[in-house]
Amino acid sequence: MSIPYLPLERWQRLWIVENGLLRCRQCGALLREWQARKPFIHYPGCAARGADTQYPLRDLMNLRQAINELGLPSE
Numbered sequence: 560m561s562i563p564y565l566p567l568e569r570w571q572r573l574w575i576v577e578n579g580l581l582r583c584r585q586c587g588a589l590l591r592e593w594q595a596r597k598p599f600i601h602y603p604g605c606a607a608r609g610a611d612t613q614y615p616l617r618d619l620m621n622l623r624q625a626i627n628e629l630g631l632p633s634e
């Protein structure tokens with residue numbers, strides 16, 4: 560049984576990572592992992608637009624680092 564890490568759960572409600580691509584669950588816009596330094600661009604009218612970070616990959620890296628520091632299981 561893994562301990563839920565709430566900031567990560569929140570992140571995972573907004574974003575999904577597959578095959579090196581980050582995708583917005585709301586509008587399906589994509590960002591490649593090597594573009595982590597660029598702001599994420601949603602499609603017009605996306606419900607998640609403006610509601611959350613423009614740098615989701617950077618946030619994910621911060622979350623992973625926090626998880627490591629806390630010693631929580633990452634999955």
Ligand SMILES: [Zn+2]
Binds near residue numbers: 583586601606607608
């Ligand atoms: Zn979106």
